[in-house]
Amino acid sequence: MSLDLTAPIFQDADKAREFLEANRWPNGAFCPHCGEAENVTAVQAKAKEAKAKTRKGLYQCNSCRQQFSVTVGTVFERSHVPLNKWLLATFLLTSSKKGMSAHQLMRTLGLGSYRTAWFMAHRIREAMIEGETGPLGSGGGTVEADETYFGSKEHKSTVRHDGKPYNKRGARGVANKRAVVSLVERGGKVRSFHVKSADAETVRAIVRENVANDAHLRTDESALYNSFKGRFASHETVRHSSKQYVRPGNIHTNTIEGYFSIFKRGMTGIYQHCGEQHLQRYLTEFDFRYSHRSVSDTERTALALKGIEGKRLTYRRVNRQGAEANA
Structure with missing residues (x-):
């Protein structure tokens, strides 16, 4: 992955979905609802619906009978923003040493509103939260x-x-x-x-x-x-x-x-x-980039994408203490 705005995964939602599926499901799709990995099939359009517009990347778990896509159970879930723009936003935030403002994200991604860009940035910061891996300085550091x-x-x-x-x-x-x-x-x-x-x-x-x-x-x-x-x-x-x-x-x-x-x-x-209620989220962003400063932008983006799973961030939750003026 490189900062090439013409790269397929940054321009085409289907290519972005395929990229994310390969990264999240290297051994094949698994159900985020019950964890089933064997009895999962891709949803195929019926013959009479073949000409109709169908949703690509849709799977069904034959154990719990739930349908899902690669974004279910991640910070990207239920977003109307195309997945290729999510990948580009993730790359931009993880590779910019001092961050990228929501206004700049809005302009770069061609989004319709500042609020959308601001919320996307907070979701990506949620993905940057890393679990504790033990105390610092272990082994005489x-x-x-x-x-x-x-x-x-x-x-x-x-x-x-x-x-x-x-x-x-x-x-x-x-x-x-x-x-x-x-x-x-x-x-x-x-x-x-x-x-x-x-x-x-x-x-x-x-x-x-x-x-x-x-x-x-x-x-x-x-x-x-x-x-x-x-x-x-x-x-x-x-x-x-x-x-x-x-x-x-x-x-x-x-x-x-x-x-x-x-x-x-x-x-x-x-x-x-x-806003002070959001300061810890920004600290998380700066911590993430600094902690992984020795790897390439590509690798840092991949690490952030590993953190999207098992996290959900709703607008009500992120904005529960009042909207930002200029986040």
């Missing part, structure tokens, strides 16, 4: 932990995550911003969490639950990380307040600072505005 704050002190959103109003215009510091805690394993994956408050209890719980005991932890001098002495293989810090960024022994937090830079540039330059 190095994990960097840090917190950051995202948002403008003059942000248009009026309600914080906890339901309280943002401070008035002109507030300084982090009072008006959304807290994010991230963990990055050097040469490995990143995990980010949108939290109500980056206080000591919250940050320590995240680190303890997601970092292996035999890992080497690297943080700044924040008091949030003072309680980890003896818990990990080592815990070293750098004093950013004294303009210390690297210590002998490769002790630094430059890796996670680099990740935060990508995230903030993408959120500020590409998405521009994000």
